Amino acid sequence: MALRKSNTSIIRKDLMIRIFRLILQEKTEELDRIPLLLKPRGRDPWRCCLHKDRAVLKYKIMSILGYAEEDETDELTPLSWYGEHARGSQNRYLNLISEACSNCPSASYVVTNLCRGCEARPCQVNCPKNSITFKNGQAFIDTETCVSCGLCMRNCPYNAIQFQPRPCEEVCPVNAISTNAEGHEEIDMEKCILCGRCMQSCPFGAIIPSSDVPQIIQDIKSETEVVAIVAPAIAGQFRAPLEQIYGAIKAVGFTSLYEVAEGAELTARQEADELVELLKQSENPGLMSSCCPAWVDYVEKNQPSWCSSISHTPSPMVLSAIEVRKIHPNAKIAFIGPCLAKKGEARKDPNVNYAMSFEELGALIVAHGVEVAEQDPYSLNENVPELGRNFALSGGVAQSVSTLLGMELKVHQVSGLNKETIRQLKRAVKDKKSDFFEVMCCEGGCVGGAQTLTSASESVRIINS
């Protein structure tokens, strides 16, 4: 479960604000001061001591600048060097900082001191594997034979038995995280679909993405044309109308803006055409949506037999970038969205140079000292791409395709890819009763993305108000 409101995302954003501000002011030599500013002498440490906290902050800053721990060849290389050589997310999308990782014990049921060694012993009596013995008047679970059914926990009258999870492994839908030989957690990038759950759930903030923003700032400074293509989930990210948010994006230096919702309309049209052809077949396997990169990655890496069912239509980002490239052949194109997986998708697309998250956008706006609510509205389209804007919410893609076709579709909708929804999906694919599979990796759709500024529910509330 992702932590709803926690310090880790605030620290990540705070670090980004400080880094971006120093790069904007051309004071990268002051980057080395950030760990000291955040953890000055005398402050209570989060970890064992202030020095450890400062080391962790250093690796987090390096990570934002595009460098992982293993890229550090000399420990005396100052942060200012990394700041001057910021290299974005070209090599690293997501870094697991072993210095920050707490090496959580593997997931298991544990008996706490609340155990009173009672006579009833419901933990022992109800255990199907005889894994519970009593030592020194307290229950003891034999981890060799325990099958983690949880019956002991549910039956204890004192709530003395607790499930201790390893949060990152618990939430990873594809089992991409495991312990390496040194006892640290490691992400297997061959399996990882960049959903970002581990980053959201780690209570130690040990998993942190790299940012393209330092390079975008340099491009803007050197007067390179940088066009922002902005995902429809932007509505509701700030407490301001869409046009004012676009005004703020202009104010931080992007040359021009393009709504990915326009690309999404093209996606919806092409998917509708694909579906028309498919529905002519007597037994159609159903068409799977292609707009969510984490989902497409999931299929390619875990369910290769489904690949043929994935729509051939490029994602809204890809189609938007093609349109922008026609008008701005020499510009750098930066995608701005709620998503971590887009960093991976952007890297594969020849037209998209950068991918940044709403978190990074928020940090960049703050670093510039721009107030969103004070910006002049900047309007983009005469025709509002309503069908495309639907793409930000679960159900929206299916709705747009169905509207275009003028018919009701049998839709299997997945709002949040996890172990349970994957099971349901497998059944639905076998049943062949669905015309369209709309799968969004994040709960609620893109508005629930891994790197948003507002929760999915708050975002919907802002849009409706």
Next chain:
Amino acid sequence: MKKHTVVICTGTLCHVLGGSELPSLGQSLPEAWRDLVNIKGSPCMGYCKDGAMQPPFVEVNGELIQEASVSKVLDCLEKHIAHGTKEK
């Protein structure tokens, strides 16, 4: 009757650094308090400027709450309502 006043900073920094849900405070207000409390949004109140204090910021009858959350604000309001401190 003068009401208790809650001022929520709606500046971009407070929004980005953990305050995005504060303006929806009204929805968490107990029914009995609805007529006693006046919730206002304010442009940046300037507390973030020297970096010494922790955003997001909320004022309850002029009392500053740092690292504000909906639950912290409600807790502070409860104290003010119990003591009957009103807006000056």
